[in-house]
Amino acid sequence: MATPPLPAPGEEVFCICRKPDSGELMVGCDGCDDWFHFACLAIPEKYHELVFSFYCPRCQAGETGPAAEGGDERARALPRTMWRRKCRVGDCFKPVAATSQYCGEDHARAYWRALVERTDEPARDHLRHMLQEPDVAHFQRLGQGPPRSPPPGSEAVLAGDGLLQELAAQLHGLRTRDRPLLDAHSTRLAAYGEWVRAANQHLFSGGDGGDDRGDKTASARARPKRKRPAKPQALCGYRADLEPPCAPERFAVEFQAAPADEVRGVCARLRCARHLDWAGIQHSALQFQRETLDSSEHRLALLLELRRDQLRLQLYKKLGQDARADTQPVH
């Protein structure tokens, strides 16, 4: 470093070295209006474009400048030199362009080209793959989940995983066994409900022929008839196995012939507190089962997907470790 000449008397001096201007590269302090040599402050000269706001060591220590002059609390805080962000290309010391990490388009291309050159063979493929994403939105989503392209050999690993197979079997069972069973039960309940309704129709609100017969034969027929205006009459109709015992017409005839609390295994009480809402309960139980099935299917599908991702990630990790082991020299 060339030593600047000693200052002549009366000449203006700068910097911490207190010497006059020798034409060397200097930076002006924003706090005290003094000028400083890059060399004296041990700042490489190549940074000169990157200075955003400079404060000399004295201002930073609060001896001079805004902190020493006082003012409100914010002004008294010690100032710091601020730098512009440097271009990402290693030997370029220009500041970045607005909303970019590079000084210009050229260096952006140069940086990425160099990055691709530097990476090893398998990773380069992935990088190329990444750069082929159609738009920014897709690109930004990269890395949030496992890679979409499965690693080689993943099919074998997936096929050999016990947990995955168990989940798949459960899902299969749900679809082929549980759901048809449930459907069969629903149709049986619906059919039996229909039968009970038909039987009740024959008994109470049926044709006039039924009424004539009822008036003649059973005194019990008179009782429901009296109460009819208040509320539509209906028998309970509960039967444990939900199988219609006979045709509804025949049942109506039998009930009218011999009214009892139970005819052919069917509960035939008019106001049955015991089996109250039996159809409603069974219906909501079935509904509940159906919802459960739906959510189990959803859950199993999700668990399968999670497990697959997990296995793929493990495989990726293993591949990465193997690759690293290959490149390292054998001791």
Next chain:
Amino acid sequence: MANLLLQDPFSVLKEYPERLTQTFDTPLHTCCVQFSPGGDYLAMGCSNGAVIIYDMDTGKPITMLGNKGGGHVRSIQSIQWSQNGRYILTGARDWFVKMWDLQKAWEPAKEFKFHSPIWTCNWSPGKELGCVVTVYEEDHAFAVDFSLENPTATKICGSTERMNKSEAESEENVKTLDYGYTLVACVHPKRPDILITGTSKGWIKLYRLSDDLVELVHTYRFAHSNAKHMIISQSGDRLAINSADRTIRQYLLTMNDDLTEISFILEYRYQDVINRLQWNCIHFSNNSAEYLVASTHGSSAHDLYLWETSTGTLVRVLEGTDEELLDIDWDFHSMCIASNGLETGNVYIWSITIPPKWSALAPDFEEVEENIEYREKEDEFDQIGQLAHQQELDQAEEVKIDLRSMEKFDVRGNEIDVNRFIIPIEFESILMLKSWHNENE
């Protein structure tokens, strides 16, 4: 100087809770509550058939029975924890009794369907995974055996009762005694072979159950109305019946070993003489049941009443809620009472609040209300006395302290030497929640 207790033993050992300390604001409408045997968890049965289990330490729900299906679809009538805390028995108005294994709480372990709604279900301690169920409009209680692959239910019907029935059929004129429908049942805690049931016509029936024989050994008429609840003390000698005639009757139950002499001695009747309120639910305190707590029916009363059973006097009214209370359960380990409200379905917890005794931290100091003048005691600075005192201290230190063997009973006489079941964490459901959360974002 011996170590003092930080908390005053007289307030710690209070025999009943006094203050409302916690309210569980449940999302579902709670119908019945039951503490786990160690008091760690609280199971709540809801009106839509769900059963939620709360952790009492954190006051947060930790699991829901049947979250993968198989839950009840109508309101829960009765919940019972098994003695080891691993199994739960639920009975509901959807005609099902279900047994849940908390190791796999997501679906029922076993279930049995009756042909009408369930009133109560109880474990029968004499049998592994056996229980006693009372069902709507049934003359007899049922014993359900959940240890079998396909659970079976058998009618608990004394051999003499059956004979009576066949006689009645053969000779129509002989009028057999009609006990009415069996509504409530409880098993004698000390004699697991004895089952006591209460009927709709005010009868108590006492059965002896052995492996292949059911015997009706005693009947007793307590009133002419429905039995609503029947509870028996842990010691087995106190029985209380809440019946539809607005009265709780407390009996002293004595029996000899071979059950030839059984007597029910009416000790006290509890009734609200002014408003004539019905009682919703009753519960005894632990061991020999020194206290009885009851909730009242009707929107005007929002309190729990607590009586001393030895004198029949009202000792405490537990207040703090502003709605009618239904079911009651009492946890004897941490001495708290849980009850659920009728309107909101929230669960209220009363417990003991213990004022800290700070002087215990510095045993030489004493808390005084106001300044007192110190007076030296006669022998305070006597040399001989001090020597004797020192010897005493030395002796006290020589006593070996057993730190390793567990105590069998806590201060209240509850057994603590039992394995408490800890409900496992469902990691899968946490995983699911996370992924659903991600999906929805």
